[in-house]
Every structure is written in C-alpha cells, then in structure tokens.
Amino acid sequence: MAKKLMKGNEAIAAAAISAGATHFFGYPITPQSELIEYMARELPKAGGCFLQAESEVAASYMVYGAGGAGARVITSTSSPGLALKQEGLTYMISAGIPCVVVNISRGGPGLGNILPAQSDYFMCTRGGGNGDYYHPCFAPASVQECVDLVRHAFDVADKYRMPVLVLGDGMTGQMMEPCEIPPRQEVKADKPWAADGNHVARGEHNRINAMDLQADVLEAKNEDIQRRLKEIAETEVMYETVDVEDADIVFVAYGTSSRAVKNVLSKAKAEGLKMGLIRPISLWPFPTEAFDKIKKDCKAVIAVEQSCGQMVEDVRLAVLGRWPVEFYGRSGGNPIIPDDVLKMAKDILGGK
Amino acid sequence: MAKKLMKGNEAIAAAAISAGATHFFGYPITPQSELIEYMARELPKAGGCFLQAESEVAASYMVYGAGGAGARVITSTSSPGLALKQEGLTYMISAGIPCVVVNISRGGPGLGNILPAQSDYFMCTRGGGNGDYYHPCFAPASVQECVDLVRHAFDVADKYRMPVLVLGDGMTGQMMEPCEIPPRQEVKADKPWAADGNHVARGEHNRINAMDLQADVLEAKNEDIQRRLKEIAETEVMYETVDVEDADIVFVAYGTSSRAVKNVLSKAKAEGLKMGLIRPISLWPFPTEAFDKIKKDCKAVIAVEQSCGQMVEDVRLAVLGRWPVEFYGRSGGNPIIPDDVLKMAKDILGGK
Amino acid sequence: MLEQVIVAGFGGQGVLRIGQMITYAGFAEGKEVTWAPSYGPEMRGGTANCSCVISDEPIGTPVLMEANSIIVMNLPSLHKFEPVVIEGGKLFINSSIIKEKATRTDISVFYIEASDIAAEAGNALGANMVMLGAYVAATGIVQLETLYDLVKQTFTGSKAKFVDSNIECIKAGAEAIKALV
Amino acid sequence: MLEQVIVAGFGGQGVLRIGQMITYAGFAEGKEVTWAPSYGPEMRGGTANCSCVISDEPIGTPVLMEANSIIVMNLPSLHKFEPVVIEGGKLFINSSIIKEKATRTDISVFYIEASDIAAEAGNALGANMVMLGAYVAATGIVQLETLYDLVKQTFTGSKAKFVDSNIECIKAGAEAIKALV
Amino acid sequence: MAVVYKKSEALTDAPLTYCPGCTHGIIHKLVAETLVELGVFDRAIGVGPVGCSALCDFFFACDMFIAAHGRAPAVATGVKRAHPDKIVFTYQGDGDLASIGTAEVVHAAHRGEKITTIFVNNAIYGMTGGQMAPTTLVGQKATTAPEGRSEEHCGKPIRMAEMLATIEGAKFVERVTVNSPANVRKAKAAIKKAFECQIEGKGFAMVEVLSTCPTNWGYSPVEALRWLDENMVPYYPLGNYKNEL
C-alpha cells in the first residue's frame, strides 16, 4: 500500500475499516465530524453498517448490542459526548464487550470549545463510570500512529474483552500527514461467548449482562476483570523515549503536546542542553517502567499537557519522589509554546 | 434538638431540608430509595419542591436549571446513576452551579448489585466528565456525620459555586444510628450571578452557560476554576486521625470501611500492637497533610477499601515513597473483615 | 459493655423489628447503638437479618462478622449463624420452627418455643416479640420496662389495641428464659 | 531542510488549499510533511489559516508558533502574522487586497498583486494559486512541475476544464516573483 | 395422553423471581410460546431491561442481553444491525421504556428498526419498591407520590402506545392486558403479529401489556387483576393503534 496524505480523523476511520470493523454507531460532534462522515461514506461500501444514533448514550448501547452479538464495532465522539458514554463504558466492562471508542477531545469542562485539549485524561484513564476498572487507552501522536493504534485497539479489545479507548484531540483529528492504510482484513474472531442467536440448537443460551446480585459472584467477576487488567498492565504498555538516559530534564508528554516537546528537544540540543522525552503511547497502562531509565541526578521531570494537570498525577506515581516533578500546561484549546517550555526547563537547570 | 435514631438515607434527606434546600430532583435507584422517598414526603411539607425526573441525566439538568436560577438544590443517586450525571457535573463546573450531589454507592462495575461498595472513588474524586476539574467530595462514616457533612456541603457549594459530592455507600444509607437534625434554616444566599429573571429592569441580563469558544476566554475560566479548587484544597480538607503518631502500621480508610478498621484498631490495641488510622473525610481534597504525622519508621501504610483499590493511588501520592504502601480490599459488596486486615498488618510487622 | 447481636430469619417473621427494638431500647437507656440490616438479593430470596451493637463506647463497624448473641428464627439462619457466635456467647433458637439442635458446646443455647408461646399469648404473629423478651431477659442488656415503653410509643392511635398483646409476648419470652435457667 | 509556512486569509480565499498544495507537493517529492488547519471559532468569524511543515527530518509539532515563510491574503492576517516570521524569513502579501505595507525590515517581503494577476490570467478565483506560484518560485521548496502535476490530478472528469487556468495562475505567480527579484 | 398445556421450551427451568401472582410471568410465557410457534425460537435474541425482569436472561432460553436501564431499544438496534437475519425483541417495564428510555424507544420506532418490543406497563416501579412511574394513574399512591399522583404537580400518565403510533417507522402498535384468559389470548395474538411484523421486515412493532404489581400496589394477585381492570383499562384503552402488516 502506498502512503497517502490524510487527516487524522479520516485515517482513524479508514484504519477501523481496514481492521475489519463492520459496525459504527455514533452521534455527531465537533471536532471529530470527518471521522463519522468518512464512516458514513465508506463503511457501507465495505459492506459494513454505519448508523447515526439519537445520542451518545444510545450509541454506546448500540455498541453494547452489536459488540455483545460478536461484531467488530467502533464509536467515536468528543469530550462531553464521552462523558455521556460513561455508563455505557462501565456496563461494557462488566459485560465484557470488546469495542473501540475514539475520543477526539476538545476544550472543557462542559461544552467548552472545539479546540485541541488534553483535559480528558482522567476520564479516559481512570474510568469515569462507577465500579473498579480501567480500560486501555492509546494516544497517537501522528496520523500514522492513529492508523496503527486504532488497528491495535481492536485486537486488544477482542483479546481482553473490553472497550479500548483511542484518545486524540482536535489537532490529531484535523491535521494531515502521510500514512499508510493496510488493506481491509476480514476478521473471523472466535467469540463463543457472543449472544448471536446461534445457541438454541445446541441447547445453550448465552447471556450478556452487567448485573451480579450476589456479592461473591460479583467479587469473582471483579477478580476476573482485575486479572485481565493486570495482564494488560504487564504486556500492553507502549511508549517512546527520546534521549532519556543522560537527560538533565525529562519531559513527559503524549499526543499533540509531545510533538511540541519534540521541538523543544531540538532547540535544547541545538543549545547543547541535555533533555529527553518520555512519550506514553498507552496512557493506561501508564509506562511507569520508562522512568527507570532516568539518571539519578536528573534535575526534574516535567509533565507537559494541554490541560491544567492530570497526567502529572501518573507521573508523580511513577516517579514516587525520586526526582522533582514539575508541570507545564495550557488550557482552553491553547497550544503548548515550545519556547516557554524550554525557558521553564532552563530556569530549573539554572537553579531558578 | 433531641437525638433520634435514623437511617443514613433519611438523615441525609432531613439534613438537606434542615440546611434550607428547597429543591430536590432525582430518579429512583437502590440503595438510596429511602432518601428520595423521605424527600417526596417531607420536602413539600417544608414548602419545597420534590420532583421525580425522567432520568438521572434530566435530574442533573433540572439541578443545573434550579441551581443556576438561585435555588438551594440537591440530587441523589447511586453508582450507575452518577455515571449518567457526569456530563451534567462537568457542565455545572463550567457554569458555576452550586448544588449537592449524593451518591449512595453500590457494587460495580455496570449495574453490579445493590450492596455496599466503595468503588466509585475515582468517579467521585477525579471528575468522571470531560475537562479539568475536581469537585469537593465528603464521605461520612456515621449517620451523624451524614447530617453534618450534607449541611456543610451546601455551604461549600455556595461559597465556591460548584457541585459538591457526598459519598456514602449502601451501608451508610441503610444503617440506623442516633443523630441530631438541627432546625430548618431559611437561607437567603446572595447570588447576584443567578439567572432568576430579575435583571431586565436593571438593563442587565445574566447568562448561565458552559461554552467559551475563544481559547483565551476558556483558559481564563479554567484559571478561575483552578483558583477556586486551590483555595478549597488549602482550606476545606477534613480528616480524622486515630493514634497515628506512634503507629507501626497506619491504615487509611473512609466511610464504611473506616468503621471496620476501628474494630481492627481495638483488637490491635488489645494485643498491644501500635496501629493508627487516617480517615479522610474530604476525599477531594485528599488529606495529604495528615500523612506528615506518621513516624519515620512506620512499617507500612495500608489502604483499606471496599474496592479493588482506588483511593490507594491518592495514598501513594500522599506517601510518595516514604513508607511502603499496601492495599486490602473487598469488592462486589462484600464487607471488610477486620480479622483479615489485622492479620495482614501483623504479617507485615512480623516481616512476612 | 459491648453487645453485638445478630437477628436472622425469614422475611415476614419480623426479625428486623427485633433488632430495631433492641437498638431503640439501648438508645433510650443512653447507650451508643447501631443497627444495620442486611439487604440485597437475599432479602428478595426470603431471608433477612440485621446486626445491632449496643455499647458504652463509640461503635466501630455496624456490620457484624461475629456476635455475642444471635437470635435465629428459621433453620437456614441457624446453619448460617451458629458458627458466628463468639466463644461463650448466646444463641437463641425459635424451636417452634427450628427442629434441629445447635451443635456447638462452647456457647449457651436457648431453645424457645416462640411461635407456640406467642399463639398461647393470643398473638399468633408475636413470635418475634417472644424472642425479644427471651433475649433481653437472658442478657440483661436493657430493661424489660424499656421495651414495654417502646411498645407503647410504637402502637398509638388505631393501633393502640396491639400494645397489650405485644407486651404479653415479651413477658412470656422472658418467663420462658427463667424456666430455662 | 526545514520549511515552516503559515497561510492566512479570509474563509473563501482558498488559503487552506494553498497549504494543502504545498504539503501535497512536498509529499510528492518525498519529503516529510504535515498540514494543520486552524479551526474553531475564528473559522466562523471568517478568517482561516493553516500551518505546513516540509522537512527532511521527522517533524515535531504541526502547529506553528513561528514560520520561515508566511503567505497573507487579507489585512487582519498581515497584522496577526507579520510578527511571527523568523528573522530572515519571507512574507508574501496579496497586495491586490492588502493596501498596507509590512513594517519589518529583517525579513524579505514580496508584494504580489495576486487578485489582479489572477483576473488577468482569466481566473478571477485564482489569487490563491498565484500566491502559491509566487511562494514556490521564491523559496524553491518544491518544483513548480510538481504543482502542475497536482493540479492535473486534482481536477479530473468534469472539472478537467479548470486545469489550465489554475496552472496559468501558478505560472503567473512565479513570473511575478522573477520580476521582483 | 395429549398435552393441552405445558411450559414452553423457550423458557428455562429456572424459577421466576417475580412475586406471587405478578403477571410478568404470564407475559413471559406468551413471548416464549410465540417464538416457538412462529418457528423463530432458534434464531431469537432477547434484550431485557433493568426492572423486575432484569433477570429474564435467566428465564428465556434463547441468547439474551440485559441492557442498562432504558437502553434496550438501542441494544436491540445494535444486535439487529449485526444480525439482520435474527429475530430480536426487547422486554421492558414502564420505568424503563416510558421514563429513562423514552428517547431510545422513540428512535427505534423512528428508524423503523425491525425489532419487536414487549412493553410491560404496571403503572409503577416494581424492582425499586414502588416509586411513581410516568404511567402511574392520577391519585394512585407511590412511595415518591405518597399522597397519590397529582396532575397539577406532574401531569397525567403518558400513553405510550398512542404516542408511538404517530411515528411512521412504527408498523404495529397494540395495547393488551393479561388479566383474564380471554385477554391473555388476545395478548398472545397481538404479540404474534408484532413478531410477524419483524419477520416480514416491515419495521418497529410494540405491544403494550397492562400488567399487575400486586406487591407494590398492595393487593392480592387476584385483587390486582381487578384493580387493573377497573382503573388502568379505562385510562389505557385496549386495542390496536397501528397495523401496517
């Protein structure tokens, strides 16, 4: 397949189709419109079903239904829309429904605005719904990574029977970069647990539900969820590091803001300063292990986010006091300013 | 006022009425039914308005409307119902709506069951909706504390113009203990910002909304929210400590599980073992400062939760590597077993 | 003083009521008290139980894993709760309904023909009050008079007619204990 | 090589298109490229801009705070983006529409009567293509031929009739630069 | 001996968790029998609600989902779009369908989803212990309407069959009840047609079944049937509201 230039939103949609997704349910919201519109145009051509739901809540339960019936299914939305899907997500965790959920996030809280922001980190990594769970959350930083991670997300979802999030922001969705979309694969996943209407003949009936009235039964289910989460935490961590080993300053940034930090690194290098980057690709599981590469006398670990500071908590948990943790953030849809970040780092190096 | 025996759910309702709440909007869900039913019975008698909404989503926006129009307003629900209110909460944060939201939590994820659980900690402390925010969250451990904290919550909500959560669980709601309900106060809070239909004559018009299209305007709003959150973090921390100073083991537990830990402490004391308890009353802001009382050679800090481990993250953040952090939890509605907790602590002391 | 008591039986046998009466009585006598029902699926399934704690000190958890005293009103409850009585504790069995015997020897077991006694006292539904009377008489946790007052406060107006028969049942339960000790 | 260019103007002037053409051309010539539109409330307000990066190395942020080259199609854009050109950079001004002059002296400024040139080339809507031609001719970032190929690939079928007039505009823009240098 | 009546094979052996005399059980039977009689049991997929029938996935012997409260029509939409050849039904209470799930059922009808909806209207919230439903009658007591529902405060009950019948995509809408053998038979006929509507690919079909809740109404099962007849039927007229078969 040749590379082509695509918008992130469209690349995500194309990647989902290439990954064998057969069903899309979603509700329009900016800045992910190109994604849903691409799906509306292209998924039917690939023999799949695009359906606009009456709301995000309904969309999440259409996913629950189609996913529970064995389909490869995806939904996408933006920040407040994902807030509305929290009940659906916790249900899907409980019922063990594999699916991919894309959040092209925007400024918040509330309706906020449609500019790029990274302030949905908690909602996307901690599980904003009730009950004990996390779900895998992948954050692409380039259009090609949008493609790769969406495809990966489907496999992770199927393997662990849970919803997997892909978290971009308006910039990820709107920007255009070269990328390669592999040809569509037809997936014949073995889903013997699915309620697909094929069991009566065998005298069986599959049940998909999210209720377990007995404490012990629910505890056992939770143990199973935790077991799967543990396995994910052990095997599905993804991250990139740049020059971390001998850095005097290590930045931690994901997605759009990591791109800005790469500019900071170039500038720093040009000035002979040793700075590095840990870029979490999986936000949950968070790449705690990456921090072990940081040298002992590193001056500071700086979380850089387009938010008022959320991932920084995970950074603190990963650092556990080994180095000072600082935070640089912009909110409201404003971009990271590489020069400001560099200045902050230099101030720290200069002992200010 | 004389003390009387009341169920936690009813005490919360009675406390809200005594605090001058005039409006309740909610949707039925177990195990908080007594709360909503008490309100249905008693709030109209106090001249207030009880209205059953068509859903939790609608309830949260009735609260947005009444709260934005200046009323003292409360809603209550249980776990999955709160998941549905996440969009409403982030809107209220953005629009600056004061209100009290009660979550009598139950086993999760999903529909789970109606037994007591503490697995909504993230949802209640991190803000399960989109955007940068926390909201104050108070966790009573006794029926009297239900009363006191609900009353307090209204004042905090009005002072900082934001939703305040009160987090109990099925046991908090169902158990009966003596408590004292102060007489009803009529609150004439000064809310010049409210959209109450009284401004046209003055040539003004108040606007309540959650959208700020310009990045700088939204950033400024976020800075204001963060400023208020910081003030709350500095002034509204609440906790109880028991024998922390010379404890070899310090437990951290809130609400129902803290009661079980108190039994552990008695047993430990009887055996001559030095153990203490930090009981967060405000879950957010988390009482990080309380951990400074722990002695240097304490053997471990053990988070005890009726969950698979959520508050333990805040404990780790508070401890920051100073002592080993351990976790004891039960899920699915199963109770903490004091003997098991004690054994775990003894094993640690014994070096196992 | 720390008394932890669990009351268990079928729904409809008034077991939550027994627990509430103990709790109210302790409260009336100035003690610290808590009462906690078990709730959840088992209530639909037909069984019910509650935990009460009466103490001079502030009370830890209201949910009991073990108890000084246990009152059981039906067979499944006997099976479930007999192991939970602490050594030296007391087990009260409604032997009108439960034909089995307890197996433990390190506790005191009281067999009360509560349903029969209640029927004799002219209150077929009063077995729970008989057990209450027996329990209070055997443990002395509260005064019987306090219970009588509570009954009077509970049944007023059109229900005042139930006062006497309930008090009769409590008394009969207390008598039954005397006969046993 | 690292070229960072911002294109700005009114909505409807085809500024996003200029950026995309630059990006596509860079891509066609095997460079690393990114294109990022500004979007959000200002788009409704009528102004639009986009950032493109063409480089031999992997590209950092696609959102530019500063740029080697800036193409402005209307007055507000001149005001907003003139300060953002780096020292020694290039500023391309559609002087048919922007009557003001640039104030900076540390950059090269190119005034192109793009709208007039386009009209002359018989394509009243082709001012953006004129600016594109001028920009490419002045910077040499990509080959003009690459642009011609792109135009041919873009306008096919019933739209093929637009190919020539667009290529004319690009050429005219390139010519205009020659006249300036 | 010939079998006149025995439990449907489309029901499992699990004992129903409903209260004594609750007509949820009768409605279960009718759905089960219909699936078998129409020959679609082996390709049926059901979607249960949150409500007393939240355990119906244990009772129906076909593949089953339990949706979140009110979302069964959305879940069924997902299922049907994944398996257009299967026969998909929802089974929902009045809190579920007529309150929290209003948008979902309206839009399943609006899209003309080829699913069959069994709507059990017992004028109260059963599972949660007797709170007011949108279908609770004026004057009827509920734990959240302790003085009885007041029209001034929260309106008259909503009639879903009438409302949904106005939607183009709804092709079959009928209201029935199960309070007598004759009515049970009529209910079954309606349920059959509602499934036929799906089998023939016409569009959305709903049968609203007036049902009892002896426990929360505070009547014996037999009294409850009478109360239904005297109070619910006059406000909720039985009959067909749409039949485009």
Added chain:
Amino acid sequence: MAVVYKKSEALTDAPLTYCPGCTHGIIHKLVAETLVELGVFDRAIGVGPVGCSALCDFFFACDMFIAAHGRAPAVATGVKRAHPDKIVFTYQGDGDLASIGTAEVVHAAHRGEKITTIFVNNAIYGMTGGQMAPTTLVGQKATTAPEGRSEEHCGKPIRMAEMLATIEGAKFVERVTVNSPANVRKAKAAIKKAFECQIEGKGFAMVEVLSTCPTNWGYSPVEALRWLDENMVPYYPLGNYKNEL
C-alpha cells in the same frame, strides 16, 4: 415619524452569529417581540440549546441559560420550579429537541411543565456542519447521509408536533413556518398563544417552526425559503395540533 418596525428591545445589540439569511434570526425576533407585547419580558428566563443558537444567551436580553445538548426542557423545568412566577421558554433545534433531547421534551410535556418551547426545525444539524437530523427528509443529502436519507436504513423523518400533541400535559402545539411575511405573522400568533398558555398556567406549549439552513442545504437564502415550501411543508403540515387554551 411613527415607528412601523424597529428591533425589539428584548434583543441585545450583539450581531447575530447566524449565516446570512438563516431564519433563526426571524424566529428570535418573534420570540422577543412576543415577550414585550405580552408584558412578560421583565420576568422572562430563556433556555437555549446546543446548536447554531447556542449563543442565543448573547442575543436575548432577558436572563438566559444555555443547556447541554438536548437538555433545555430539563433545565427549564428546574428554572420554572424554582421560580413559578417567571415566564420560562426553551429555544431548541431539531437535533437538540428531536434527537438527543427526545426524553426531556416528552417528559416536560408529560408533566405538563408550564413552559413554552420554540422548536426550530431546519431538517439538518446546522452547527456541526450538516449531519442528518431525525427531521431530515427522505432523499435529502447530509454529511452523514451522503446518498440522501434512506427510509430503509433509518426510517422516515419524525414529526414532533404530531407526536407531542398526543401527550395530555401538552396544551398547545402548533406547526408554523417563517418563509413569507404571511407565515411570519401566523408564526408570531402561534408563539403568542404558546406564551399565553404558560401565563395562564395551563401546561406545556410548543411551537414547531420550519426554518431554513441555507449554508448546509447549499442554497441561497431565498432559494432556501422556496425549498422549505416545496419540500418541508408537504411532509410537515402547518397548523394547530392542540389548543386547550
């Protein structure tokens, strides 16, 4: 000189953010003028939606809320219950009212909330750039229905006036349009009655206004008025559907 027409005092000076010729602006005027003419402007509270009119809190000169997408009726309920003496209205688009907010508007009507709803039906999602609405006509193109809406795939458009008129608590329901001076006058008369319904404490009132979206329909403003007349009016008959004043 006597003023024949000038901008209503119930509108602020802020320029409207609507596209040229979008009839949202006409509907704004009618609401504003009605508030003044009925003498309730000084006690009016409006609730705007999410949609093109999400900035209408800047345009109406009374106290205003903007609700979350679809939730205006719930917000208005909270406002009205807090201030029963105030005049509360919602202003909502078709995505807002007829899609995500279906449950909220149905239940505001069901409870007989004493509020007035202005429902602007332009058969498309304007703000987000032309996606399909539940009111999009069969065959009409939208970005999420690139081949035009297909009845087989997602049904025929929903008629909210007809549906809501079946609800007891809805006391006034009328469909109007603003594509000609005569129709504007009729629309205003309907809006006036809808507010009178509230002033008299009767119950829920809604006026559905067929409106244009020149931008996303892809027509000039004038053409859009004609398209509305030729395509929308036949499917959405103008007229009164309920009048219990």
Added chain:
Amino acid sequence: MAKAKLTFDTEKCKGCELCIQFCPKKILVLDTETNQKGYFPAKVTNIDECIACGTCAIMCPDSIITVEKE
C-alpha cells in the same frame, strides 16, 4: 374416571391463586401445607370434573401446571 391430568411443579408454586380464580370448574384450592419456599401451593380437589381446558395453566404466571387429556 378422569379424562384429564394435571401436574403441578409444586415446589415452584407461589400460591398466588390465579389458577384457582379462573378455573371454570372451581376444582383448584391451595394446599394447607407449605412447600419448601414457604408458599401454600395449589392443588386439584376433584380431577374427575376437570375438562382439561388449560385455563389454569394459561393463567399461571410461573408456568408450573401441565395439563393433559386423553
């Protein structure tokens, strides 16, 4: 001799009396002994009068009555 046969899955009976209410022959009653769940289950008093109409079975919410006839 009985032409009809009624079988009750007695342990699942909840004693709701719907069968009794609608039996056209009025030959069903509740037993005086409870089943293990604590309900008084329905039973038939005089099977000879049974016309095997199936009404009781149709009305039984718990589907516990099987009706057969010769």
Added chain:
Amino acid sequence: MAKAKLTFDTEKCKGCELCIQFCPKKILVLDTETNQKGYFPAKVTNIDECIACGTCAIMCPDSIITVEKE
C-alpha cells in the same frame, strides 16, 4: 416627498436578500460596495415609493431595518 423612512444598520447586514425578495414595491437592492464584514448590504433605491409596510423589516433575520412613517 417620502412619507416613509428606512434606516439600515448597514454594518450588520449580511446581504441575504430576504428584504429584497419580499418588498412589495421592489425598491430594495444590494449595494455594490461591501461593508466591513465583506457583505454587500441592502439599501433602498427609491424611498418615495416605499409604503412603509414593514415587510422588509419583518423578514430581515438580523433585525437591522427600522421603518418609520409620517
């Protein structure tokens, strides 16, 4: 002499032509110069023919026309 007066808040006009379309006297046109927003605003060609019916003002979505008469 004109009996009517039309005032346009020209800077807010979006040139949508609705006023023009419905003017019964057909005396409104778009200007040939744009306003600052870039729209060609409406204006009146022959005020003497204006009957001050207000139709243009009623149809203007942006409420920018004031109509007065003697």
